[in-house]
Amino acid sequence: xxxxxxxxxxxxxxxxxxxxxxxxxxxxxxxxxxxxxxxxxxxxxxxxxxxxxxxxxxxxxxxxxxxxxxxxxxxxxxxxxxxxxxxxxxxxxxxxxxxxxxxxxxxxxxxxxxxxxxxxxxxxxxxxxxxxxxxxxxxxxxxxxxxxxxxxxxxxxxxxxxxxxxxxxxxxxxxxxxxxxxxxxxxxxxxxxxxxxxxxxxxxxxxxxxxxxxxxxxxxxxxxxxxxxxxxxxxxxxxxxxxxxxxxxxxxxxxxxxxxxxxxxxxxxxxxxxxxxxxxxxxxxxxxxxxxxxxxxxxxxxxxxxxxxxxxxxxxxxxxxxxxxxxxxxxxxxxxxxxxxxxxxx
Numbered sequence: 001x002x003x004x005x006x007x008x009x010x011x012x013x014x015x016x017x018x019x020x021x022x023x024x025x026x027x028x029x030x031x032x033x034x035x036x037x038x039x040x041x042x043x044x045x046x047x048x049x050x051x052x053x054x055x056x057x058x059x060x061x062x063x064x065x066x067x068x069x070x071x072x073x074x075x076x077x078x079x080x081x082x083x084x085x086x087x088x089x090x091x092x093x094x095x096x097x098x099x100x101x102x103x104x105x106x107x108x109x110x111x112x113x114x115x116x117x118x119x120x121x122x123x124x125x126x127x128x129x130x131x132x133x134x135x136x137x138x139x140x141x142x143x144x145x146x147x148x149x150x151x152x153x154x155x156x157x158x159x160x161x162x163x164x165x166x167x168x169x170x171x172x173x174x175x176x177x178x179x180x181x182x183x184x185x186x187x188x189x190x191x192x193x194x195x196x197x198x199x200x201x202x203x204x205x206x207x208x209x210x211x212x213x214x215x216x217x218x219x220x221x222x223x224x225x226x227x228x229x230x231x232x233x234x235x236x237x238x239x240x241x242x243x244x245x246x247x248x249x250x251x252x253x254x255x256x257x258x259x260x261x262x263x264x265x266x267x268x269x270x271x272x273x274x275x276x277x278x279x280x281x282x283x284x285x286x287x288x289x290x291x292x293x294x295x296x297x298x299x300x301x302x303x304x305x306x307x308x309x310x311x312x313x314x315x316x317x318x319x320x321x322x323x324x325x326x327x328x329x330x331x332x333x334x335x336x337x338x339x340x341x342x343x344x345x346x
Contacts, residue, residue, distance in 0.1 A: 008051040016045050067097050068311065069117030071127035073105045073154070077255075078284040079300055080128065083152060086304020087126060094312055096123070107133040114138050124148035124315065126307050129156060131227070134195055148320045152307040153298070154198055161321065162314060164307045164328045168198045171296040171332030172205025175250050175278045178294070178334060180213050182276050182342040184248030188221040190235045190260060192252045199227075202252050202280065221246055225256060232259025240267050247275055248340075254279035254286055254295055261293070261339065276340040291338030299330050306330065 010028070014021045019038075027034045027042035045051075068091055072080040088098050099122065101113035110130045117125055125142055129151065139159050142149045155163035179187050189206045192199040207217045223238055225231030232251060236259065239246055251257035257279030261271060269275050271291050278294040279286065286293035306328050314320045 008046075008049045010051075012049060013042060013045050013051060016049065017041060065121050065123055066095060067099055067120065067122045068308075069099050069101065069113075069120070069122040069125045071101045071103055071110060071113045071117075071125065073103050073128055073130050075100070075102050077281075079153075079281050079298065082300035083128075083304040083307070086301040086306075087308045088304075089301075090305050090308035090312070094308075103130040105131045107135075107138075111138045114142060118142070118145065118147065122147075124150070124311055126150045126152060126311060128152050129154040129196075131193055131196055143321065146320075148311060148315055150307050150311045150314075152303055154196060155327075156197060157327075160325045162310050162326045164303055164310055164330070165198070166298045166303065166330045166332050168201040168332075169205040169208075171280060171298070171334075172202035172250065173209045174205075174332070174334055175280065175296050176206045176209035177213065178336070178340060179248035179250060179276055179278060180209070180215070182248070182272070182340060184246075184276055184342070186218075186221065186244060186246045187215070187248040187250060188223065188239050188246035190223050190225055190232055190239075190249060190251045190256050192225055192227045192231075192256070194224070199252055206250055225252075227253045227256055229255050229259040229262070232256035232261075233263045234259070236260035236263035237267075240264075240269070245275075249275060249277045251277065251279045254281045254283040254293060257293055257295070257339075258285070258289070261289070261291075271339050272342045276342050278340045282335055286335075287337065294337045294340035295335050297333045297335050299333065303330060 010021050010024050014024045023034065024042055027039045028046065070084060070087055072084065074080060084100060091098050101116060103110040103113055107130055110133055124147060136156055136159055139149065143161060149161045151161060151163040153165060155165050176187060189203065191203050194200045210217050220242060223235035225235050249260055251260055257277055261277055264271055264275055271277055280296045282295045282297040286295050310326060310328060
């Protein structure tokens with residue numbers, strides 16, 4: 001036998017309480033003009049009659065869907081799942097729902113996600129740009145349509161939209177200095193696609209840390225990959241083939257660092273005694289591998305919360321794309337584990 005769907009309406013509650021429907025509606029929406037006693041009566045009766053608001057009808061009436069679309073590059077990376085957790089916490093407080101679309105690092109999939117969200121009439125979009133995206137007209141289209149857009153982690157300043165990012169330069173600078181403090185003399189960097197701003201900033205942080213501490217920047221010690229385990233392994237193999245291989249490696253991301261560590265183990269190199277390694281992102285696996293991976297924590301939950309807060313604050317101000325455009329920069333935190341600790345840091 002099919003389940004009977006309860007179709008209690010506001011009119012049913014109004015008849016039960018001998019009130020008009022508009023009073024019931026305002027009471028359910030906690031309108032300040034309705035007394036606390038009436039609100040309590042309406043709430044009790046709504047529960048007793050098993051009333052459930054028709055959110056679709058409400059959204060059509062109000063012109064709002066109460067939905068935020070979130071585009072992430074990959075659901076397989078703990079970093080983005082953690083950011084989404086932060087977004088959802090704030091959205092839930094505001095009685096908003098979250099729809100998630102995964103671009104798989106592909107620009108065409110990213111465009112498809114934006115079209116899907118716009119057709120679904122979301123109230124705004126929060127997004128982290130895919131690595132493959134080299135042009136950004138699809139994001140400009142969101143702005144042209146006056147749909148609120150906030151970028152997180154991977155942003156692009158040329159789009160002049162609100163964003164929440166970590167200080168990637170500072171994180172990379174501090175990670176490199178940490179390897180210097182551990183006694184490393186030849187520090188390599190396994191980088192990634194330089195059209196992606198965060199990877200470029202991490203390279204700059206690495207080179208500046210070397211220069212400031214009196215080291216030469218050796219181009220042979222910088223390898224470019226694509227932020228995968230395989231890439232990290234391949235780049236590390238190249239570095240080990242040098243006449244003077246590195247004794248320290250700063251990897252652009254934890255998966256890259258994991259690949260580098262695999263290559264070092266295959267070459268019978270001890271970590272950190274022969275080569276110290278530090279990654280970036282604080283992926284969940286880092287503390288469970290052997291040796292555990294030192295890394296730069298990007299405050300992912302806070303990044304998600306700040307992205308959502310930025311969205312709602314600007315939405316309430318009725319001037320989303322105000323000037324100057326808001327950019328919130330979070331401070332990275334270094335996490336020292338076995339892979340980089342050549343010395344007792346006490």
